[in-house]
Amino acid sequence: MLDTQITAKVPKLVTQYIARQPIFDAETGIYAYELLYRDSINNAFPVGTTDGQATGRLFFNALMLIGINKLTANQRAFINLSSDALLDDFPKLLQPDSAVIEIVERADNIDKVTNRVTALKKDGYTFALDDYDGDEKWDPLLHLVDYIKLEVEEPIIKTNMLLKKLKRRFPDVKIIVERIETHEQFMLLKSAGCDYFQGFFFARPEMLSYRNVEPSKFAVFDLLRCTSRPDLDFDEVHKRVAKDVGLTARILKLVNARSGNQNLVITSISQAVIYLGEDAIRQFVRVLALSELGVDKPSELTKLGLTRAHFMQLMLEPGGKEMSQRGYLVGLMSVLDAILNMELDVIAKEFCLGDDLSSALLNFNGMLGATLQLARAVEEDNWPLAAKLLETIRPASPIDIVYNAMLVARQYGDEVLASIIEDV
Numbered sequence: 001m002l003d004t005q006i007t008a009k010v011p012k013l014v015t016q017y018i019a020r021q022p023i024f025d026a027e028t029g030i031y032a033y034e035l036l037y038r039d040s041i042n043n044a045f046p047v048g049t050t051d052g053q054a055t056g057r058l059f060f061n062a063l064m065l066i067g068i069n070k071l072t073a074n075q076r077a078f079i080n081l082s083s084d085a086l087l088d089d090f091p092k093l094l095q096p097d098s099a100v101i102e103i104v105e106r107a108d109n110i111d112k113v114t115n116r117v118t119a120l121k122k123d124g125y126t127f128a129l130d131d132y133d134g135d136e137k138w139d140p141l142l143h144l145v146d147y148i149k150l151e152v153e154e155p156i157i158k159t160n161m162l163l164k165k166l167k168r169r170f171p172d173v174k175i176i177v178e179r180i181e182t183h184e185q186f187m188l189l190k191s192a193g194c195d196y197f198q199g200f201f202f203a204r205p206e207m208l209s210y211r212n213v214e215p216s217k218f219a220v221f222d223l224l225r226c227t228s229r230p231d232l233d234f235d236e237v238h239k240r241v242a243k244d245v246g247l248t249a250r251i252l253k254l255v256n257a258r259s260g261n262q263n264l265v266i267t268s269i270s271q272a273v274i275y276l277g278e279d280a281i282r283q284f285v286r287v288l289a290l291s292e293l294g295v296d297k298p299s300e301l302t303k304l305g306l307t308r309a310h311f312m313q314l315m316l317e318p319g320g321k322e323m324s325q326r327g328y329l330v331g332l333m334s335v336l337d338a339i340l341n342m343e344l345d346v347i348a349k350e351f352c353l354g355d356d357l358s359s360a361l362l363n364f365n366g367m368l369g370a371t372l373q374l375a376r377a378v379e380e381d382n383w384p385l386a387a388k389l390l391e392t393i394r395p396a397s398p399i400d401i402v403y404n405a406m407l408v409a410r411q412y413g414d415e416v417l418a419s420i421i422e423d424v
Helices: 051-063 068-072 083-087 110-122 136-142 156-169 183-191 217-227 234-242 245-259 269-291 300-315 321-333 336-340 344-350 354-363 366-379 383-393 400-423
Strands: 014-025 030-038 076-081 100-103 126-129 147-151 174-178 206-212
Touching: 014 068, 030 068, 068 076, 083 110, 100 110, 110 126, 110 136, 126 136, 147 156, 156 174, 156 183, 217 234, 217 245, 217 269, 234 245, 234 269, 245 269, 245 300, 245 321, 269 321, 300 321, 300 366, 300 400, 321 354, 321 366, 336 344, 344 354, 354 366, 366 383, 366 400, 383 400
Parallel strands: 030 076, 076 100, 100 126, 126 147, 147 174
Antiparallel strands: 014 030, 014 206
């Protein structure tokens, strides 16, 4: 009998880190969390990392895949953004009311940043100016931001004077003072009219860690090449995303984040790509490139997902293009529980797969579920079950169809994996 056994080797998952530091109101209640990029268990901004790299990695790994609400326990979020990221419209990857965008103190191109902030404000985005030092270069931005963040200076009267000056000029702007380390500083700033407070006196940044799967470098740069052309070919984007589990997961989460409360149900990768549109896709890919993400070698588990996906696509082709694309997505998503160390029911809910695809993944229901079960039966060399399932999926078809489809699917998985390894 033809050997179609596939062995799934669970990869070593990538552990990634993020810190969150609370911002308190005058009554010491939590008002918001500032999300801070970290690359290890060391609770400090990594040396040698640029603002752009930190922004990209924070957006791509944490905000897109995990979600802001989970990271902040549904509290307001403050997120640092580099000048380049702001000018590239990174905020548009998020809902306008999901976060306060911090303009970092190292920002340059102030005129361009001011113009971009003006445009984004019209779309409902909210901004904070980080570490304001009184320099005149920030004047064009002061009337645009909703928050101004100051750092405690010694003697504290310097901070109080700057705070009061800002309150007189911009009475509607909320002032946040950072690096508060003593009760005395807190009381003096509170009496001076400070709105919100942050610092070690209240709480140090709290480290959060999570497991993640990164897309391959080849997949990232191949997608970058594809989207750098003047005329975006959505079919090409779809094909490239479909070959990488990490990209698929993030694209689906991005759609989820962008759709808000529209109860959108995604049934294929191509639907997700088209829903996002040209601007969002280009921004998404710029985040990828800026983040310098990728692993040196894709795992065997990734190949298993690709093989299942293509097998399901081939077996469901008589049902039409839409059905075969849905089958591809189910096959690819069927390995995410092992990759992300999450239960499949959580994945189905988090990625807005809808009842049809969810029941296929969880309970092998419907035509999609039967085809997924068929793929698994072939992997386990359970040919009696495979023959029985084939009668349901494609009645009167010989078992050779299953042999041939799995051979082609395995070749597809091998070829995709080989091309990635060669180009990494």
